[in-house]
Amino acid sequence: xxxxxxILLALTTxxxxxxxxxxxxxxxxDGLKSITIQKPALYPxxxxxxxxxxxxxxxxxxxxxxxxxxxxGSYHQLIDDKRxxxxxxxxxxxxRNKLFVVNSDIGSSINHYSKGxxxxxxxxxxxxxxxxxxxxxxxxxxxxxxTHLANGMTLDSDGNVYVTDSFSPTIYKIDSxxxxxxxxxxxxxxxxxxxxxxxxxxxxxxLIAVKKGEGVLFxxxxxxxxxxxxxxxxxKFIGGDGLVLINNNELVVIANRANGKxxxxxxxxxxxxxxxxxxxxxxxxFGKVYxxxxxxxxxxxxxxxxxxxxxxxxxxxxxxxxxxKATIQQxxxxx
Numbered sequence: 588x589x590x591x592x593x594i595l596l597a598l599t600t601x602x603x604x605x606x607x608x609x610x611x612x613x614x615x616x617d618g619l620k621s622i623t624i625q626k627p628a629l630y631p632x633x634x635x636x637x638x639x640x641x642x643x644x645x646x647x648x649x650x651x652x653x654x655x656x657x658x659x660g661s662y663h664q665l666i667d668d669k670r671x672x673x674x675x676x677x678x679x680x681x682x683r684n685k686l687f688v689v690n691s692d693i694g695s696s697i698n699h700y701s702k703g704x705x706x707x708x709x710x711x712x713x714x715x716x717x718x719x720x721x722x723x724x725x726x727x728x729x730x731x732x733x734t735h736l737a738n739g740m741t742l743d744s745d746g747n748v749y750v751t752d753s754f755s756p757t758i759y760k761i762d763s764x765x766x767x768x769x770x771x772x773x774x775x776x777x778x779x780x781x782x783x784x785x786x787x788x789x790x791x792x793x794l795i796a797v798k799k800g801e802g803v804l805f806x807x808x809x810x811x812x813x814x815x816x817x818x819x820x821x822x823k824f825i826g827g828d829g830l831v832l833i834n835n836n837e838l839v840v841i842a843n844r845a846n847g848k849x850x851x852x853x854x855x856x857x858x859x860x861x862x863x864x865x866x867x868x869x870x871x872x873f874g875k876v877y878x879x880x881x882x883x884x885x886x887x888x889x890x891x892x893x894x895x896x897x898x899x900x901x902x903x904x905x906x907x908x909x910x911x912k913a914t915i916q917q918x919x920x921x922x
Contacts, residue, residue, distance in 0.1 A: 611837055612855050612888065614871045614919040621917065622889075625660045627910040630898045633676040633689070633740075634891045634915065636884045637715065643882070643915060645891070646674025646688060649898055649906065651698050653677060653688055653718070656915065665718040672698045672707060676740035676880075678748070679715060683763075686715045687748055689737045695899045697907055708737035708752055710761055724767050726750060726759045739786040739830075741794065743809065749794060751783035758783065758796070758807070771812040780845055785830035785880060787838070795838065795862060797827035800845045806862045819864040826850040829880025831888065833921055838865070841890055843877045851878060853890060853918060871918055881918075889917050 631645035643656040651671035656662045672692040679686055688711040694704035708727035713720055727735040732755035739751040746763035749770060756776035761767045776783050778800045786796040794807040802823030807815040825848040829841035837857050842850040851873045856865040876892040893913030
């Protein structure tokens, strides 16, 4: 009987743990907020949350500025750095008072990189509390590839930064002292259009990244990146852009569109085998708003959308006339 009770207890614990992982995100519900950023034509692509000020931080794809956004949509500019062209991912390191900003140029900014579109990949490092510049690192020169789109970014527990390049099959690493190197470069990440995009750090010692055009996820060990593997799933996440790790077993994938396929869906995935494979547990579909990425604030999950595709497709003479306001949309809660 004692042995049976032990087995029963173990099974019950396992079921509780599994249930928590599967059911930890609730979409919809009452009282969800939709925050309209009051600055027109901001066109943010990336978003993060500053727990110290209780504000969101976004970067402008159009003007290269970095802004703090209040819950009522009011804002102020935190960083005005002429070296920034199109800001993509932004990441807060509150413990180290740092803010990391990914910078690129694909011809959609009112600013212009001297070498022309698709040549820029850099990382700005700033003081989180003041916006003061700490360092500015050219990443594109590390790779022999001629075209670049520095895009997604994540931080590990030691303060190292990892940045994906969507046009070069490359993930860059910037250590806590500001030294940059190529963490992983592999032809598996080549493809049409935008390739490597969103990326997250898993506390068990690996990265998870999405290849947007193909809609697949990769598991990349920190100690042996060349041993990366594809995470098996029954569905492709075409247009996969932003990733948000909810807990060790649950991941949110935010997908817009790519290669002629309109997805515009937020997926929640669960893995029971340490991300060798993943199962879709929920889907939340949107209209053609061009979702980019998301963030968690105080147990709620938010996604960003501003119809960024319209900016990218607009003729150069029309980009300065755009005035759409971006939305930070609360979509659910994390339990």
